Amino acid sequence: MDWRSVTFDWNRARAFLVTAEEGSLSAAARALGLAQPTLGRQVEALEAELGVALFERTGRGLRLTPSGHELLAHARIMGEGARALSLSAWGQSEALEGEVAISASDAYASYLLPPILERLHAAEPRIRIEVVVSNDLSDLSRREADIAVRNVRPTEPDLIARKIREARARLYAAPGYLDRCGRTAAGGPISGASFIDIDEQGSLMKLLNTQGFALTEADFPYRCRNFAVMWEMVRRGLGIGILDDRIGDADPSVERAVPGFTPITFPVWLVAHRDMARSRRLRVVFDALAKGLA
Template sequence: MDWRSVTFDWNRARAFLVTAEEGSLSAAARALRLAQPTLGRQVEALEAELGLALFERTGRGLRLTPAGHELLEHARLMGEGARALSLAAWGQSEALEGEVAISASDAYASYLLPPILARLHRAEPRIRIEVVVSNDLSDLARREADIAVRNIRPTEPDLIARKVREAAARLYAAPGYLDGLGRPERGKGFQAAEFIEIDGQGSLMGLLNAQGLGLSEANFPYRCRNFTVMWEMVRRGMGIGILDDRIGDADPMVERAVPGFEPIAFPIWLVAHRDIARSRRLRVVFDALAEGLA
């Protein structure tokens, strides 16, 4: 490669890329943790180096010029290369010190991770853990998290995964709530029961009716897309909910609600980026999670 053909400062190209993607100098300055005047000078210096106007100054801020649009994709490729280099360098680190971000659902983050992380901290106190609570899939390639606890196997080629166990979800309710129902048997007596739906598609009713409970929408007066909140509603005797039996069976304020109910099986996967998996620090956290969740 003829390095003499590169006539601009790469750091200024980053300033251009982030400004274009964020839409304004102020937003880009926040993203890069720079002062806005400093960032503005970097963009202006790049324009001078290239001999091109990359942005038009309008009343509402900045707008890419045709030349800016044409160069933007090249700048994005540079950004992806820089991110990949940073990711690979981070993954080579052998130090058992630093931060690891773990993504997990609200239920697992609330009820299963704390004792695992406490044991990990006692063993490796220099590792700092960030818990990223999300019921959506975190983008590990973009470092939204370093390790993710998921219920589906990843398909991305740059991710590695370990299936730690096959879990089971069961129905639970507060004892007082079941007493009020007369403690019905499976397949009968649940027409008056109230259940708490956990998604927007009504999937719980379908799962339960497949096992002969004969429920209708009238049996679902509550809908909650947060497992932790749903579980608190169950514990307070507001209805019947479904959750991983490792959580439900360990809670003294609830009990299994439907005798003979066939649990819903689902897998638990630990997922990490392939490059990051070479980090000793991340391997220690990954193995601790695998052991604790298994």
């Protein structure tokens, strides 16, 4: 390759790419942690180096020129290459210090991760942990997290995963609530008990009805998309909820609401980016999570 043919500053190309992606200089400056005038000068300098206008200045901000549109595709390739280089370099680190971000659902982040992280910190105090709480799948390729606890096996080729266990979800309620609504001879709640739904699709009602329940929307006076909040509602006696039995059975303020209920099983996967698996810091955290969640 004739490196003399590259006549522009690569850092200025990043300024152009982020400005185009974010849609304005102010948004791009925030994304890069730069002052807006500084970023603007970088974009203008790139235009001068390339000899083309990349943006049209309008009353509402910036708009890509035809030349800008054409060069943006090349800038995106450069950005992906820079991101891949950063990931690979990060993965080579052998230092047991620095930050590792862990993505987990609100229930796992609230009830299962804290004791694991406490033990990890006692063993490796220089590793800093960020807990990314999300019930959606974090994009590990884009560094939304370094490690993710998931309930589905990843399909992306650049991710590695270890199946930790088959978890079981059971129905729980506060003892006082079951005392108020009554119990069947088998120990479960009588008809007329209230349930707390977990999403707009009525997933819990559908699951329970496949097991012989005859529930309608009237049996679900509450709905909550956050499992940790739902669990607090269960503990306060608002109704019956469903949760991983490692959490439910360990909580003395609740009990299994329907002892004969067949638990819902689901897998627990630990996922990381393939390049990052070469990082000693990441391996230590990954293994601590695997041991603690197993």
